[in-house]
Amino acid sequence: MILNEIFASEQIGFPILSVLLFLPLIFVVVLHFIRDDHLAYQVGLAGACIELLLACVMAFRFIPGIPDMQFMERGFRIPYLGVGYHLGVDGISVLFIPVTALLTVMVILYAEYAVKSDARHYAMATLALEATMIGAFVSLDMMLFWLFFVVELVPSYFLITRWGTGAHRQRAAREYVAFMITGSVLMLVGIALLGVNYHNASLASGQGSGYSFDFLHLLAVPVPEKLQTLIFFLIFFGLAVKTPIFPFHTWMPKVLEEGPIVGMSVFLVGIKLGTYGFIRLVVPLLPEAAKEWFWLMALLGAIGVIYGALIALIQTNLRRMVAFSSLSHMGVVMLAIFSLNFYGFQGALLQMINLGITGAGLFFFAGFLHTRVGPPDTASLGGLVHNVPLLTATFLILALAGVGLPGTNGFNGEHLVILGTFQQHWYMALAAGVGTFLTAAYFLWYFQRAFMGSLNPSIHKMPDLRPREMFIVAVLGAMIFWIGLDTGPLLRRMNGSLQALAIRVEQGSYVEPRSAAAVNQAGGDSRDSFPEIAGSE
């Protein structure tokens, strides 16, 4: 697959991705010089809002239905090393950017309730985290991607240790960093090997020496099959730890339980860099290895679905429960990605976006409870229905979206996931099927214990949704029902890239590279084997 490049200058007139990447960083610097906590907080919020606005503009200007890289920017390039400043988005990454920006706005907005100290640094760290995540989504140079992937740890570490709620937050933060660094080092080796392979291939074809980590360059150079398996597993470890995938998930419950009320935890639950890496990096660059090992990945996913759901069943603390429910949902996404077909990719991507709304929403909700009663444990809750009807309704809506009730976003994602999985291996779809009612069981059981029954005597007076919470809930609720009832706009943006990806997986990486026009032609021809893009006309 050779992708056309549409440069930002042609498309929108200014380098919007660079702006998106550096705007939060600029605000970080500005905040550093504003000494007043309150003002700093306000400026930080304003920055996040501008960023969200820009991200939305970008998503709307994005041309749907084509697989090409858009808003491209090519900056400097370090000679010999081959690492370059190369940004661009396609259908796979475009939707993550507005979701990240939206969550950032809400995280900073909620700081007034969730953060009791030093809001300035909190806003700084959150904005820095946003910048690294957006950087990872927009970078097309694999080394750059890795760099953002790792730098993300710095603000995360501060957020956990400074604003964590648990007594063991230091330990949790250390473990988080240790886990991530181990994984990232393996991943770095994998990416380096990709570059070396490019170097060897260009030497062999007589184009001269030189390394490159450019995604588009790497796409054009097939990797020998044995090397593919090695690289596949090296990168797998890095991403598996990040995702997390069973059995590399043990840091996650700890970080979520000990970490900040919203802070980076929301991003941890909502923004799935790990699985994004699989669909961005692993599947297109190493299709043969993916086709060879898909069963292992799907198996790990299936184990994760059931394992996570079962453990979530007995959790009494909502934050731990969300951690395991996230493990379960990640299993679903893995199942979908490694069904290696169009519907599977679509379902995986949609589910990842959904998690940014429902998963993150649930964690926000845990934060709502935390600011009222402390750790949201069922022991300190009970019988809330009549006292806080809005809060109750919020949890019910989020839970039902997580369960995948039709009309909510969860249904559409899950539907596509199971459809894709069904086509590849129906027995794995059964795991997802079992997962659906286990999900219902753990959410509703928690609901029963926390909200029904007789009123917990330790609760004297609990405020219902406060204005800011109301705003967050309204936004999340609107997104849940919007995506649930009209998924078209999202799917249209994904479809072009995902179709190209499905063709890539089907044909493998060894087909002769052709000119862009020929590929477009081929893409047009193979429409027969892939359904028409709904509504792309």
Place this chain on the structure above:
Amino acid sequence: MFDLIVVLIPGLPLLAALANGVNALLGERYSRTVIPRLAWGAALGSFLGTLYVLVRLLLDPTPREVTVYRWLFSGELNVNIAFLIDSLSVVMMLLTTSITFVMTFFSVNYMHNERGFSRFFTVMSLFLFAMLLLVMANNYVVMFLGWELVGMCSYLLIAFYCERPSAAQAGTRAFVMNRIGDAGFLMAIFLLFANFGTANFTEVFSRAGEIGPGTVAAITLCLLLAAVAKSGQLPLGTWLPRAMEGPTPSSALFYGSVMVTAGVYLIVRSHVLYDRAPDVLLLVAIVGAATALFAGMVSLVQTDIKNMLVATSNAQLGLMFLACGLGAYPVAVFHLTAHAYLKCYQFITAPSILHLLHGGPDVTKTSRRENVPVISWLFLAGALALVIFPFLSGLLPGSRFGSGVTQGLLVLLALGVIAAFSAAFNSARLTAVVFEDEGHNGHTSDPHPKSGLRFIKPMLVMAVIAGIGIAIGLLPGGVNGTWFQQLLAPVIPAKIGVPAGSPLLTIVLLILMSLLVASGWLTPVYFDRFRLEEPAGSVSPFMRRLYNLTLNRFYLDELYDLAVVRPATRLALLLDRFDQKVLEPITGVPVPAPRIRLPGQTWQEQFRAIQPAEAVAPAAKATVRWEESDERAAFGEVPAGLAKKGFLRRATGGLARGPVGMMSGASDWVEKQGIGRTESIVGNLIELAAGVSGWFEKRVIGSTENLFGKLTELAADISGWFEKQVVGRAENMFGSLTELAAAVSAGVENVVFQKGIEGGIPMAGQWLGRLLTRTEALLGHPLVVALIFLLSIIALLLGAL
């Protein structure tokens, strides 16, 4: 016009649900008269719309589709929110809207002064919307949408009295049990997509011949799983009796009449597929028969009126499944319709009877004397209809085929007999309960019986409906060529097929049926003797055990608890321990012990410490909020020099301990720097934003709310006007007619009822009792029992051959 009305039929209840839902969430702002008016007004609107659609359909019986909008999924999987209007869906729509209208109307008095008044009516309207979506859908996906929403409404209503732990638990269990069926439904949808690329009814059914028998069997099995879970059939029916935790009107609507029939509707709707999978059809029959037997037996020993009613409901649903399994779809639909009205009626009369029997604070002795006869007669009418019913729907279809299909006839006959007997027995027992007030017999799980006087009006409505039900029953709707069948003919060709399974299976089925017949005769006679109240030793221990077994619904619930719920919980605990004790040490990177020891001061404690400060001095809120630092609080008492020394030690230690430690050292440094600089500069961006949003809230949201409130009031006014004008006038007319009838009937009553029947009922009861005692004595001889048993098997086998 037609399209608009079709869209409005589910649209009106949705709007009502939204209006009442907003009210429920924002703290009950409308007056109490508005809420129910919105709900029943919408239901009535839907009902009228359905009548219009029925008329149009009678004029031109071709099915038509109405597309609302594209709810697109992806690629070729285009799923539309679209409705299919044909005779089957119109019958179901009529049933749903009329019963929901009556139940909502009835609930006004029932739910009076209840906590969660508007929550209740919200869910009722939402249920109507969901059920209409279910029966009107033109594809399986929209049907599934309704299916799930109906399940959610059921959850919300079972757990309505959520202060009670049993209600909360029953709700959760019902939802999870239903999810098992939903997973089956989803699998069926995927199989359909994989094979046809569509889930549209018309397309799937017209192309049903394209797929192999294995695939059809898989699809139909998945659909059967869904139907079994929704309709409370064995083995997934254990949630149904627990569902009686909800308010009575909703119990009637959901579990007595409308919602539980969704499973039958699903099978009837998919009959083209089922016809192509005879083995699955046989399974449907077996499931139905087993449930009928199970629920029939259970119903015999219940001492609680609501439980008894729901058990008989369950048994009747089993009969409907059986009818489907035998290919007698029109019979099933007919049975479904008439049974729904009947059961609705019985559920409504039950609480008022109970109330009269036990007496409430309002009811004086006189009012009791006044009301007992009316209610009892109404109840008796219902009981009679229940007795007649299985014969009508069970026997009549049998009479229409010749000797070639005796099996179907026999099966239905056998089932008719047992169900009839159970029903007769129950009716007799209930009548006994009503007339003789046997103390402990009348407890219901419903804690809120309401005044009997207020029920008379809706009960008259129900009496009319029951009358219609009985009339439909008397007009033999089950027979070929009658209007009911003709109406359904375009959708379900009126033919009866017998499952073409192997002869062995047929014989097994027949033996099962003969057992049913035998037990149908034996159980009521025996069971009454083996109650726990009887002295031990007076009865055989086996029978007592059987009685207990039946009383506890064969311990199915406990079995699930033991075999599924507890192992799952135990497994989860085990996995959790595995996660923490095994997986973590293996995959977890050994990290140095935290060098900074926090003096146990967690965020929570600080938060608690801050709270009162906030409450006392709101002006100082911002300062307190921003400047109170975790770290400073933690190290507040540490002298500065020591802290510095500590920092140096930490920094060097960090260097020695590698990158993680370094990072931590760096973080400490940044923290210190950050905390040092807290000088203030004034800025107003967020305040501006807050001001803007405040303005927005006040102006836009406030005025929308006003507008919304006005709209709601308008709607309420309209339905209020309607109530006054139309219902009121009709009531007046009806009232005068009733008075006339009452005058006539008063005379008749003096002569006939008081002397004849009021004396006659006890006499008949006595007679029945004596007969039963005689039979019982006769059946006490094992020889006689064995003989009857043998004879019935032989007769059935002879008939089959």
